[in-house]
Amino acid sequence: MEYLQQIKEASEYISSRTNYAPKIGLILGSGLGELADTIEPADHFPYGEIPHFPVSTVSGHNGKLVIGKFEDKEVVAMQGRIHYYEGYSMKQVTFPVRVMKALGVEVLIVTNACGGLNENLYVGALMLIRDHINMMPENPLRGPNLDELGPRFPDMLHTYDRELIELAKQVASEKGQEVFEGVHCAVTGPTFETNAEMHMLKVLGADTVGMSTIPEAIVARHAGIRTLGISAVTDMSGMEEVTHESVIKAANEIKPRFIDLVSGVVRKTTLA
Ligand code: HPA
Numbered sequence: 119m120e121y122l123q124q125i126k127e128a129s130e131y132i133s134s135r136t137n138y139a140p141k142i143g144l145i146l147g148s149g150l151g152e153l154a155d156t157i158e159p160a161d162h163f164p165y166g167e168i169p170h171f172p173v174s175t176v177s178g179h180n181g182k183l184v185i186g187k188f189e190d191k192e193v194v195a196m197q198g199r200i201h202y203y204e205g206y207s208m209k210q211v212t213f214p215v216r217v218m219k220a221l222g223v224e225v226l227i228v229t230n231a232c233g234g235l236n237e238n239l240y241v242g243a244l245m246l247i248r249d250h251i252n253m254m255p256e257n258p259l260r261g262p263n264l265d266e267l268g269p270r271f272p273d274m275l276h277t278y279d280r281e282l283i284e285l286a287k288q289v290a291s292e293k294g295q296e297v298f299e300g301v302h303c304a305v306t307g308p309t310f311e312t313n314a315e316m317h318m319l320k321v322l323g324a325d326t327v328g329m330s331t332i333p334e335a336i337v338a339r340h341a342g343i344r345t346l347g348i349s350a351v352t353d354m355s356g357m358e359e360v361t362h363e364s365v366i367k368a369a370n371e372i373k374p375r376f377i378d379l380v381s382g383v384v385r386k387t388t389l390a
Contacts, residue, residue: 121209121216122264124170128213129220131169136161138185140194141389143218143343144380145334147199147230148362149369150350153377154197160186165198171217172200172210183214189385194218201330203308208258212337216267219341225282225387226338227380229348231369232328233311233355235320236300241354241368244290244379245298246283247347250332251324253305258333259340268340277339282346282383289382295375300325302349304332316355326351346383350376 133139138161146153154160163183165171173181181198188195200211218226234243263270283299290297303319305311307329311319319327326349338345352368353360 122266125213125216125220127169128171128217132163132183132185132217133221135163136185138187138192139222140185140192141222141224142191142193142384142387143215143223143226144193144195145199145214145226145228146195146197147330147350147369149231149352149366150229150373150376151197152373153380154184154195156377157184157186157188157193157195160184170213172206172213189381191384191387193384194221194223199330202254202306202333203329208256208260208333211333212258215334215337215341215343219343223343224389226334226343226345227348227383228331228334228338228345229350229376229380230328230331231352231365232302232326232349233316233353233360234326234351235316235355236325239298239325239351239354241351242372243296243298243351244372244376245300245302245326245349245351246286247278247302247331247349248283248299249278249301250335251301251303251322252332252336253303254332255306258337268342272340274339277335277345278347279344282344282387285386286346286348286379286383289386290379293378293382295379297379298325302331302347303327305329310360311355313356327355348376348379
C-alpha cells in the first residue's frame, strides 16, 4: 500500500481513539522509556495494534505509543523505538515520525543512549545535539519524494532547533544540571564500535555515537518539525567493555535527571 495511505490509516486509527491532540512528540531511547509512565492521564497504543506500525523487538524497548498529559501539555511518546539494526527499512524506522506529524506534532524531542567520544563527557552526561554526522548507509528520504510530506532536497542546517537548545540549557541551569552541546554520530549497530572506529569517529568530529536518532531527525526536518535531540552517555567508548546491560544500567541512573530536563523543556516550550 502506498506510504501516504499507510500514514493516514495509522494516524486516523489513533486520533479516532483518543481525545488528546498532541503537539509535542517524544522518542525515548534505551532505558529512558519510563518517562512515558509519568504521562497521566494517558491512552496507550501498543505498536502491534496500530495499522502499518513496525514493532520494536529489543528488550528494554517497550513498544507502545503513550498519548496524554505531560506538564500540562498534550504529548505523544514512543516508549521503545524502532531501530535500523532490527532489520527494518529506514521508511519503517521513521514511520512513527510521519504519524506524529499527521497527528499535529510541531516539536519533537528525540533521545538516545549513546557512547561518549569527547573526553569531557562521562557516563551519566547529557548532551544536547547541535549537529550530526550520519554514518548510516541509507537515508530515510531516499526514493521518490512525496511532496505532500516535504521538499526533495531539505536543508540540514537547522535540523536541531537553536531555540530549543537554548531553552534546554536554561532549564538545565535552573535545575543546577550540567548539560553539554555537541555532535552526534549514528552508525547502524548492532555491534558496538571497535577501538579503531571510535578513533576515526573522534577524528571526524563526533562527540557521541549511537544507533538511532538521526533518521528520525532527518524526517522531522523534512516534515518541518522543530527538533531537540538529547544524547544520554551510557558508556565512554573505549574505556571498558560495553554491553546492552551496562547501557541499560547507566540509563537507569541518568533517568531522573533526564526526566527532569525533558519535563522542564516540555513545560516551557511555546507552541504555534
Ligand atoms: N556505541 C553505539 N551505540 C551505543 C553505545 C555505543 O557505545 N552506547 C549506547 N548505544
